[in-house]
Amino acid sequence: MPNVPTDPAPDLPVVARFEIRRRRYLDENGALMRPLPDSLAAPESITPLYRAMVLARTLDAKCVALNRQSRLGTYATAYGQEAVPIGVASAMRAGDVLVPSYRENAALIWRGVGIDEVLSYYAGSERGSDWAGPAHDFPTSITVGGHALHAAGAAYALQYRGEARAVACVFGDAATSKGDVYEAFNLAGVWRLPVVFVITNNRWAISTPLAKQTASETLAQKGLAAGIAVEQADGNDVVAVHEAVRIGLDRGRSGGGATLVEALTYRLADHNTADDARRYRDPAEVRAHEHAEPVGRVRRWLESVQAWSDARQAELEAACSAEVEAGVEKLFGAEPEPPSVIFDHLYAEPSAELARQRDAGLRAIAAEREAKRRG
Amino acid sequence: MAEVTLVKAVNLALARAMEEDPDVLVLGQDVGVNGGVFRATEGLLERFGERRVRDTPLAELLICGASVGMAAQGLKPVCEIQFAGFIYPALDQLANHASRLRTRTRGRMTCPLVLRTPAGGGIHAPEHHSESIEAFLAHVPGLKCVTPSTPERAYGLLLSAIRDPDPVVFLEPTRLYRLAKGPVEDDGRGLPLGRAFVEREGADVTLVSWGGAMWESRAAADRLEGEGAGVELIDAASITPFDEDTVLGSVRRTGRLVVVHEAPYTGGFGAEVAARVAERALDRLLAPVERVTGFDTVMPLPKLERDYLPGVERIAAALRRALASD
Numbered sequence A: 001m002p003n004v005p006t007d008p009a010p011d012l013p014v015v016a017r018f019e020i021r022r023r024r025y026l027d028e029n030g031a032l033m034r035p036l037p038d039s040l041a042a043p044e045s046i047t048p049l050y051r052a053m054v055l056a057r058t059l060d061a062k063c064v065a066l067n068r069q070s071r072l073g074t075y076a077t078a079y080g081q082e083a084v085p086i087g088v089a090s091a092m093r094a095g096d097v098l099v100p101s102y103r104e105n106a107a108l109i110w111r112g113v114g115i116d117e118v119l120s121y122y123a124g125s126e127r128g129s130d131w132a133g134p135a136h137d138f139p140t141s142i143t144v145g146g147h148a149l150h151a152a153g154a155a156y157a158l159q160y161r162g163e164a165r166a167v168a169c170v171f172g173d174a175a176t177s178k179g180d181v182y183e184a185f186n187l188a189g190v191w192r193l194p195v196v197f198v199i200t201n202n203r204w205a206i207s208t209p210l211a212k213q214t215a216s217e218t219l220a221q222k223g224l225a226a227g228i229a230v231e232q233a234d235g236n237d238v239v240a241v242h243e244a245v246r247i248g249l250d251r252g253r254s255g256g257g258a259t260l261v262e263a264l265t266y267r268l269a270d271h272n273t274a275d276d277a278r279r280y281r282d283p284a285e286v287r288a289h290e291h292a293e294p295v296g297r298v299r300r301w302l303e304s305v306q307a308w309s310d311a312r313q314a315e316l317e318a319a320c321s322a323e324v325e326a327g328v329e330k331l332f333g334a335e336p337e338p339p340s341v342i343f344d345h346l347y348a349e350p351s352a353e354l355a356r357q358r359d360a361g362l363r364a365i366a367a368e369r370e371a372k373r374r375g
Numbered sequence B: 001m002a003e004v005t006l007v008k009a010v011n012l013a014l015a016r017a018m019e020e021d022p023d024v025l026v027l028g029q030d031v032g033v034n035g036g037v038f039r040a041t042e043g044l045l046e047r048f049g050e051r052r053v054r055d056t057p058l059a060e061l062l063i064c065g066a067s068v069g070m071a072a073q074g075l076k077p078v079c080e081i082q083f084a085g086f087i088y089p090a091l092d093q094l095a096n097h098a099s100r101l102r103t104r105t106r107g108r109m110t111c112p113l114v115l116r117t118p119a120g121g122g123i124h125a126p127e128h129h130s131e132s133i134e135a136f137l138a139h140v141p142g143l144k145c146v147t148p149s150t151p152e153r154a155y156g157l158l159l160s161a162i163r164d165p166d167p168v169v170f171l172e173p174t175r176l177y178r179l180a181k182g183p184v185e186d187d188g189r190g191l192p193l194g195r196a197f198v199e200r201e202g203a204d205v206t207l208v209s210w211g212g213a214m215w216e217s218r219a220a221a222d223r224l225e226g227e228g229a230g231v232e233l234i235d236a237a238s239i240t241p242f243d244e245d246t247v248l249g250s251v252r253r254t255g256r257l258v259v260v261h262e263a264p265y266t267g268g269f270g271a272e273v274a275a276r277v278a279e280r281a282l283d284r285l286l287a288p289v290e291r292v293t294g295f296d297t298v299m300p301l302p303k304l305e306r307d308y309l310p311g312v313e314r315i316a317a318a319l320r321r322a323l324a325s326d
Ligand SMILES: Cc1ncc(C[n+]2csc(CCOP(=O)(O)OP(=O)(O)O)c2C)c(N)n1
Pocket: A103, A142, A143, A144, A145, A171, A172, A173, A174, A175, A176, A200, A202, A204, A205, A206, A267, A271
């Protein structure tokens, strides 16, 4: 018989004990729950985060509208979750490496990727991923969790070169059900990698609620077995996300290893524009989460310290709309790409066969387009 | 020039690549202290240190996925999957990421990784240790897939694979690891990817093979030559990109083609070779194309694996059939 008790026996020694803590600064009413971290103590240091969240929300609303008009393909908003991408991006340095999923558009924009470049993917072309933002940042991962291992490998590249840089990788709650994500945690632990994994726990994966995803009490604890630092943050509190990620990145840059942050938020919107959440989700549940959303609480706090006004709000909303409109205009104003791009970025040097297919293919495509044009 | 085994040639190429480029590193299961289960990475840890010779946790998806991340940040990881039968989890990373990173970013990010794995049967290994997987890889645009059949080619092709700016899967025939011996000049010279090797010239029939099956193909060519037939033996070496020109050129001269591979028949890469010949050299064919392959079965365990692998008799018979019709 193996020497493993089936019942916990109080006389057996406890050999390990763990705890998960939740970080929170601003409650849903915008009241301070604990002193703000030094870097965000002044209202002027929080307004850029607030501005970026409002921009994200403006952009998302525009994209849903464009999708309804059939001008943009399937698009996933971050509505109600804006504190995660902005908390993460604002905690990063330019030299750090972002490894995003499809809900981090706002983080890309924070890091210098153009709105038109972000949207080009959803308009049906990768061209925007050759972007104006950091050349070392990864493109959006559509595969759920497929990018977690890239983050680990990228973190090793930084460690290999002895650089004081770190990686931030963001994925959803469902990604934590996947083996590759566990494998990434595990490698990050064994190799003490400079990486921060951020789980956007919005409690839903399309129609699958968290309860069907895992029996684990928290998602943060999934990092414990990998031996990495873990914590939960109020994912609707941009200060908490920012601070948790900042600490993790600092830890990574200074050789302290990897961190897992579970950002607890809620998906207020449909999964994406192709989804109808009314099929599977009680609207009452959504309503119950509305007040806790991340943008309003920051405004309430800013107002409480006399750092915000209706006039500034109106000014901000106008500015965000203008920025989004300009980005959208640039997107739709771009010259269409020739079909040759299908072939041109597969290899550094095309093989003879690929070159043959390109020539013959482009002629065939041109003929088909011409026939279609003539009706 | 020193005669070395194929596995030693792999080892020499790895050391040479690491010597000349500080961004090259090796990772995989047991590649460090143990030097790899076939000793392909023997001595590398002592020479290059743990930073560049990394034992990984036992997770194939991890090995490939982390390598994608490293490659995207400018390193040149040469990762090892211990046996080809365990590559399947890693196919996700190969097909969804390694092969598409360049396209997905329009060239902003590239993925210059090499994934090495011992492939093929014939060494009395347990189940899953004798698989031939090149057809899976051939169907992934954006990858290259190379398999050597001599020490010299192992050395030169691996160096080129490591220097290549795109992801390359390097299939090392386990059966030939110690069986194939030959001269290797450790001079750092690569052999071109995408180029087949005409191993011997002959006027009557073209015999195309690759990897471990080259061993029996050579013996069959010897046999037929003893019978007075001229066999042009071609080691395809690169599955993708495939050197069609060399094969078509030969078939146009001989009018006859036999393709030999260990992998199963249906959907095997031999079908691709036959199709190219049908499309582009049909008018020159004097006989139906012959394929000598593994069966469409599970790779048998060691007791019957020799019966599964295309043997000299089978290959010789196919060559005779091709030669008989006109
Ligand atoms: C590997 C993989 N499986 C399935 C899908 C289809 N899919 C896209 S998003 C999604 C749900 C993901 O949920 P979660 O990880 O919680 O992220 P969220 O969408 O909630 O941000 C699914 C199943 C996918 N993109 N990738």
